[in-house]
Amino acid sequence: MNESSALRKYILWFAYEHLDFRFQEIESIASLLNVDLTWIHKSAENPFWLVEVRSEEDVVKLTSRSVTLRYAIELWSSSSQREDFHDQLKSLPTAFTAPYFDENVSYKVKVEVFGSSQTQAEKVQRIESFSYLPLKGPVKLNNPDVSFQYIEYYGHDTVNIPCEPHHFYFGRIVSEGQRDLIKKLSLKSRKFIGNTSMDPQLSLIMANQALVKNGSLVYDPFVGSGSLLIGAAQFGGLVMGADLDYLMVHGMSRPTRKQARHKPRHEENILANMKQYGFAHRYVDVVVADFALPLWHDSFKLDAIITDPPYGVREAVERLGTAKEDKNISDRHLPTHIPCKIHYSMAQLLHDLLSFAAKHLRMGARLVTWIPVIRLEYDESQLPRHDCLRLIANSEQILSTNGSRRLLTYGKIGEPKEETRTIVEEEETYRQKYSRYIEENRKHKMEDDHKGKKFKNSTE
Amino acid sequence: MLTSKCMKGVTQGYPLGIQAREVKVTESEFNIDFVSRVIPKLDYDTLWTAADGLGYSTDLPKTLVENYESNEDFLKKIHHVLLEIEVLEGDLICPETGRKFPITSGIPNMLLNEDEVKY
Numbered sequence: 097m098n099e100s101s102a103l104r105k106y107i108l109w110f111a112y113e114h115l116d117f118r119f120q121e122i123e124s125i126a127s128l129l130n131v132d133l134t135w136i137h138k139s140a141e142n143p144f145w146l147v148e149v150r151s152e153e154d155v156v157k158l159t160s161r162s163v164t165l166r167y168a169i170e171l172w173s174s175s176s177q178r179e180d181f182h183d184q185l186k187s188l189p190t191a192f193t194a195p196y197f198d199e200n201v202s203y204k205v206k207v208e209v210f211g212s213s214q215t216q217a218e219k220v221q222r223i224e225s226f227s228y229l230p231l232k233g234p235v236k237l238n239n240p241d242v243s244f245q246y247i248e249y250y251g252h253d254t255v256n257i258p259c260e261p262h263h264f265y266f267g268r269i270v271s272e273g274q275r276d277l278i279k280k281l282s283l284k285s286r287k288f289i290g291n292t293s294m295d296p297q298l299s300l301i302m303a304n305q306a307l308v309k310n311g312s313l314v315y316d317p318f319v320g321s322g323s324l325l326i327g328a329a330q331f332g333g334l335v336m337g338a339d340l341d342y343l344m345v346h347g348m349s350r351p352t353r354k355q356a357r358h359k360p361r362h363e364e365n366i367l368a369n370m371k372q373y374g375f376a377h378r379y380v381d382v383v384v385a386d387f388a389l390p391l392w393h394d395s396f397k398l399d400a401i402i403t404d405p406p407y408g409v410r411e412a413v414e415r416l417g418t419a420k421e422d423k424n425i426s427d428r429h430l431p432t433h434i435p436c437k438i439h440y441s442m443a444q445l446l447h448d449l450l451s452f453a454a455k456h457l458r459m460g461a462r463l464v465t466w467i468p469v470i471r472l473e474y475d476e477s478q479l480p481r482h483d484c485l486r487l488i489a490n491s492e493q494i495l496s497t498n499g500s501r502r503l504l505t506y507g508k509i510g511e512p513k514e515e516t517r518t519i520v521e522e523e524e525t526y527r528q529k530y531s532r533y534i535e536e537n538r539k540h541k542m543e544d545d546h547k548g549k550k551f552k553n554s555t556e
Numbered sequence: 557m558l559t560s561k562c563m564k565g566v567t568q569g570y571p572l573g574i575q576a577r578e579v580k581v582t583e584s585e586f587n588i589d590f591v592s593r594v595i596p597k598l599d600y601d602t603l604w605t606a607a608d609g610l611g612y613s614t615d616l617p618k619t620l621v622e623n624y625e626s627n628e629d630f631l632k633k634i635h636h637v638l639l640e641i642e643v644l645e646g647d648l649i650c651p652e653t654g655r656k657f658p659i660t661s662g663i664p665n666m667l668l669n670e671d672e673v674k675y
Contacts, residue, residue, distance in 0.1 A: 334590060384667055
């Protein structure tokens with residue numbers, strides 16, 4: 097690698113978590129904040145990606161929003177050979193390094209050994225291998241003026257750790273990602289959570305996918321406990337939601353926390369969460385309503401729709417309606433009548449969701465939603481499609497051996513017309529699919545148990 | 557922006573009337589960008605009628621002022637009626653059928669009974 101080009105390159109150090117979401121998140125942030133970036137190296141496994149941008153300001157922009165990024169590091173040297181790696185460092189132009197080697201600049205060197213481990217002594221040894229760098233400033237471990245990062249990457253085989261690392265990196269830490277937000281918004285300390293509240297990291301990723309920025313109007317039609325609204329509000333979105341479940345929205349459902357099961361929820365609701373994080377001024381409203389029915393005026397336009405619709409596994413997929421022939425309710429029952437609910441098919445729900453997004457998003461705005469898939473049967477061409485929406489991103493979160501869910505990001509590219517098509521190719525609902533899987537597994541298990549019992553009986 | 561057009565026999569269902577039993581006024585951060593961006597998305601007459609129904613229309617001009625983007629005073633008033641006034645208890649009323657949708661703890665309940673659904 098020649099030196100002059102090395103100077104505009106940066107290492108993006110990702111957390112080793114939600115791997116399939118990293119690329120899409122960075123791409124979304126880049127498009128939101130107008131960052132021009134060129135990928136030099138990215139791989140499915142290695143958490144250290146190399147990127148070229150126009151200025152340092154641009155990488156700072158990326159870390160200002162990303163929750164999958166740990167650090168952005170200015171690349172000083174990168175090689176798979178130890179000698180070559182040190183040679184690159186030694187031959188850096190003085191004009192480039194001088195500001196950081198000045199006697200008035202305090203510094204520290206951090207060491208990361210990815211895929212192996214190190215003792216304190218080995219760490220010191222590693223730091224000392226850079227003794228040829230003319231660092232004149234004082235060492236300062238807390239808040240130094242400049243932090244250098246040395247990385248040895250040993251790969252992922254934790255059983256057969258190679259003697260020599262696959263790759264060496266050295267650079268200057270420029271900025272830190274927003275990983276702290278994951279802790280700040282942790283479900284453990286959140287006032288109001290439900291059984292299917294979204295992990296804060298994923299809700300922040302969704303807000304990034306949806307290009308939420310200060311003042312964006314964000315809507316979740318299946319709001320539940322409002323966990324997606326928290327992620328959106330964190331990035332300045334003005335949030336609103338709707339849900340069919342009256343008890344959930346009013347925080348009157350059965351407590352989710354095991355230790356609190358014996359007492360009813362008290363003052364738990366979406367607004368209380370918003371207040372807890374200081375987002376009360378970004379809360380617009382929540383409505384109890386059925387998504388299957390039209391609710392909003394035609395002129396109602398949104399900047400983003402983020403949602404996690406019920407799949408019918410942990411939460412029922414329901415809409416208003418009755419299977420009864422006679423729908424009339426007698427006057428005697430009317431004052432206390434609770435509307436009946438019937439099953440709402442996943443295919444119909446997705447169809448409605450895409451049509452809703454095409455109608456109510458402003459041009460260019462995004463719909464970010466999850467769909468459940470059976471991993472072996474997944475086929476990208478089977479994903480729901482709409483003439484006015486373009487699929488921008490598709491990332492997988494693996495949940496079990498058979499099942500996973502995919503985060504789909506659609507962008508609005510046209511206004512719906514009469515003949516607009518929505519295609520949801522789902523003959524069998526996810527619930528049916530999933531239960532078929534469960535049923536098959538259960539049968540196998542029962543057969544096995546049965547054999548086991550027979551065996552036991554015969555031995556007795 | 558809510559409508560009642562999901563009801564049988566209702567064609568427009570807009571604008572919904574509003575009746576309040578308990579109103580809370582909270583202060584919230586003024587976001588000038590948001591307010592000026594949201595105004596073109598609103599039906600100003602409806603907003604005025606809603607504010608009037610709650611008794612907060614005295615400061616508010618009856619028609620949308622020109623060049624409102626640069627009129628900070630006006631934007632602040634819109635911000636106030638739009639984001640700071642919250643109906644805790646009350647009803648939203650369908651303009652065609654008079655069906656009431658109750659608001660409890662600030663959350664409107666738009667659920668219909670089976671026999672009222674259009675579809």
